[in-house]
Amino acid sequence: MQQIFNFLIKNRNLLLYLLLAFIGLIFTVQNHSYHRNSFIHSTGAFTGYFLEKQSSVSSYFDLDDENQLLREENAKLRMLLGDQADSLLSSSVVFYNSSKTPFEVFPARVIKNRYAYRDNFLTIDIGAQEDIKEDMGVITTNGILGVVDKVGSRYSRVISVLNSEISLNAQIKGTNTIGSLTWNGNSPYLMNLEDVPRLAKVVKGDTIITGQQSTTFPPDILIGVVKDAQLIDNGSRYKIDVQLFNDMTNVGTAYVIRNRDLEEIQEINNLEEDE
């Protein structure tokens, strides 16, 4: 017994180090898996507050670009709305005609963006108070941005499309060919469209949009263009390099999308699996 105590006292620094390193490793592993149990995240009130202050300073430098983007988007929406454009914009805007498209859009500001690592996350300045839930899609003016994965009371964390865990339903515009969109961790401007069958017609320059089967994003949101396509697995499937429309290294304004019918769709999908 005495020896055990002596051992513990003698090696207390080593033991403390091993304990702390172990705790840190657990946090790291949790953060790399697509599960919502990570302890250490940037959506807390304190962290969010600091990131917000910091981004409110640095966003001044991008105001020109940001304004230009928003002006272009406004013009696009004006055209879409035509003479129905008399509705006032509130904190949540129902896109188009609510009975036709069940998607509700919340404007948000990106207060942290990172794209240098393999598993990247963004932080946005709206959270549970604004009715944000996990698994909602996030887009920008130019295309898709990611999926909400952790919601704090006033901030949320978004899994960037530049994350090795992400896999999104996408399709080639003008066809019904679908595939899953992933990121291989190299360039922040390129993603891969996988599992596209050999018989599909793939042409360089084709536009890639979000798929009809996606429950996270509305259909027909722009993603990018086909930059290169190769047949892999003995020519049975295509692997397509997609050049993103969205410049992931420079994002300011984002829109979180809520699918009104999400629960209903999930219920029906679960029925199929059960039987």
Added chain:
Amino acid sequence: MNNVIVHNAVRFVALLILQLFFMDQINFLGYINPMVYIFFVLLFPLENNRWGFLLLAFLLGIIMDTFQDTGGAHAVATVTLAFMRPLLLKLVYGQGYLTKNLKIIQSPLDRFLLLLLLAIVVHHVLLFALVIFNTSQILYILKLTLSIGIASYIMITILFLLFSKRKEQ
């Protein structure tokens, strides 16, 4: 004694603010942000208890992790650096560094640069290995370590030159 605590507390907060508000905004070539917060680990008083030192290093790393969404990578790398510091000091300043009443901030530049090099290698390799967390990306880990390591090296050296109180020779 109180003076020492105040000194270190101020350094802890100041380096964190410098890191989060300025260094993490540089984005040189898109991804190069120097890591200056490990300067705290290097400058921590030598004779103080190592329990507190390890815990502080862990806390510093965890704060960095919450801001960068890196899980526990910063925490593991920083606490490892803190744990290995006596070994690095022994390598750089010789066996009897404890008896010489050494103060890192007052030490000669060449010694400090050597210590800094070793510290950055230990910290950055571990950090980026955990951030990337994929054995097939070893080249990318090395690229990050090298490029960001050089940036950290330059920045911390500048800080050292600004704040070192070396005696005039």
